[in-house]
Amino acid sequence: MAVPVVRKTKLQNATLKAPGISYDMCHMNERLIIVIPGNGVARLYDDNLNPAEVRYETGVKSPMKYTFNVPNSQLNYVAQISNGKVIFATDNKKKLLIVKNVQDGANADEGRVEVTLNFLKDPRGLAVFPGGTIDDFRLAICDCVENCVFVIRFVNGIYDGGVPMVIGKGELASPNYVAVQQLGNEVRLVVTDLMRKALFVFHEQGAIRNTVYSCDGVDLDRPHGICIDRGGSIIFADSGNNRVVQLNPDCTFNRVLLNKDNAPDMNEPCGIMIKQETGEVMVGDAKCDIFTVQYREANENL
Numbered sequence: 523m524a525v526p527v528v529r530k531t532k533l534q535n536a537t538l539k540a541p542g543i544s545y546d547m548c549h550m551n552e553r554l555i556i557v558i559p560g561n562g563v564a565r566l567y568d569d570n571l572n573p574a575e576v577r578y579e580t581g582v583k584s585p586m587k588y589t590f591n592v593p594n595s596q597l598n599y600v601a602q603i604s605n606g607k608v609i610f611a612t613d614n615k616k617k618l619l620i621v622k623n624v625q626d627g628a629n630a631d632e633g634r635v636e637v638t639l640n641f642l643k644d645p646r647g648l649a650v651f652p653g654g655t656i657d658d659f660r661l662a663i664c665d666c667v668e669n670c671v672f673v674i675r676f677v678n679g680i681y682d683g684g685v686p687m688v689i690g691k692g693e694l695a696s697p698n699y700v701a702v703q704q705l706g707n708e709v710r711l712v713v714t715d716l717m718r719k720a721l722f723v724f725h726e727q728g729a730i731r732n733t734v735y736s737c738d739g740v741d742l743d744r745p746h747g748i749c750i751d752r753g754g755s756i757i758f759a760d761s762g763n764n765r766v767v768q769l770n771p772d773c774t775f776n777r778v779l780l781n782k783d784n785a786p787d788m789n790e791p792c793g794i795m796i797k798q799e800t801g802e803v804m805v806g807d808a809k810c811d812i813f814t815v816q817y818r819e820a821n822e823n824l
Contacts, residue, residue, distance in 0.1 A: 528784045531571045533810040546599040546647065546699075546747065547793040547806055548608065555608060556793065556806065557600050564597045564610060569797075571812055599699075601648035604656040611645040611663065618645065618663075620679075637681055639674070643667035647699035647748075651709065651726075662689075662711055664697040671700055671711060671724070689728045694718065701748045703756065705771055712756055714745035721745055721758060723773060732773045747794035747805075757803055757817075759791035766791055766805055768817065779803060785813050 533556065547556045554567040567573055597619065599611040610619040620635040639645075646664040654660060657679040663672045671694070673687040689711060690697060696717035703710045709726040719742045723732040735742060743762025750756060754771030757779065766780035780788060780803075791813070793806040801818040 527816065528780060529814040530785070530787060531812045531814070533567075533571065533806070533812055547795050547804065548600050548602045549795050549797055549804075554795075554804070555600055557597050557610070564600060599645070599647050601650050601661070603650050603654075603659060607656050609648060609650075609661065611648055615644060616640055616642045618648075635679065639663075639672075639681065639686075641668075641672065641686055646697065647714075649700045649702045649711070651702050652704050662700045662702065664700050664713065666696055666698065669694050669697065671697055671713060673711075673726070687728070689724050690722060690730075693722060693730060697722075699746060699748045699758075701750045701756070703750045703754055703771070705754050712748055712750065714748050714758060716744050716746075719743055719745065719762075721748070721756070721769075721773075734769070734773050737767045737769070737775045738778060746792045749794055749796045749803075751796055751818075752798050757794065757796065759794050759805060761790045761792060764788055764790065766794065766803065766815075779815050779817055780805060780813055784815070787811065788813055 547554060554571070555564055556567060557564045565573060597610045598613055600608055602608050607620070607622045610621070612619060616638050618637040618639065620637060642663065643665055644667040646666050649662045651660040658677055660673060660675050665672060670691040671689040673689060675682045675684060690713060694713065694715050696715055697713050698716050699714045701712045703712050710731055711724045711726065713722045713724070715722060719735065721734040721742065722730065724730055740763055742760050746759040746761045748756065748758040755776065756769040756773065758767060760767050764782060765778050768776040768779050770776050780791065788807050790808040791805045792808060795804050797804065800820045801816055803815050803817050805813045807813065
């Protein structure tokens with residue numbers, strides 16, 4: 523199989539205070555939201571990776587017009603709820619930030635909700651379940667201290683206060699990122715675990731479905747960001763091995779999308795996302811470089 527062609531873009535207006543820290547990204551409304559930890563900042567870019575006007579911050583005054591402030595916190599991870607609405611995890615341990623109206627010119631004071639969840643200890647990656655609406659949805663949250671994934675429900679835009687479902691307790695040691703995979707009527711959670719150096723797949727009710735410790739003859743090393751193609755394929759960053767791997771929906775190996783052969787400058791890939799409409803994967807590394815690879819035809823019927 524031919525090695526996919528890769529575009530490399532230096533991310534403008536972005537620096538990491540502590541290189542190698544994980545960061546996260548998502549795509550909506552022809553905008554990229556890229557969270558830059560260590561600076562407490564989530565920035566908005568267009569599809570060509572040019573900085574947009576809006577910048578979301580935590581506790582730092584921005585030279586740009588539109589900001590969000592979460593005192594004494596940093597934004598670390600992000601998930602898309604729907605077009606125009608996202609949710610961030612912060613390093614305030616128990617706090618999430620929901621932001622509506624994510625677009626150029628949005629009023630930063632409108633549609634912002636801070637959510638305190640007392641059961642959280644160290645929230646990491648987030649994922650929204652399919653089938654919800656902008657205000658009614660289920661959310662999966664990795665917790666790196668509780669060593670599990672919590673699943674909670676929001677109703678009318680607020681946490682319903684119910685007891686969270688706990689998934690992976692006893693199996694997970696350091697869950698960092700999570701994605702939701704739907705195969706027919708079955709919904710699964712796919713989780714990368716730093717300490718276990720593995721990828722875990724759980725049924726939405728908690729039963730373990732699969733575990734991946736190696737791909738293409740190479741043991742995983744500090745797996746990070748993960749996303750699911752609309753056909754169910756799993757794409758994740760195998761950070762310690764400087765590669766991005768595609769698995770089939772059943773977790774069997776498909777191919778390596780990025781490695782030293784086609785992305786020799788890539789250094790510890792972290793954040794990852796799919797542009798479903800174009801068939802591209804975008805990966806951010808520890809040097810704030812973004813690598814884009816076409817892994818299927820645009821609008822391919824999967």
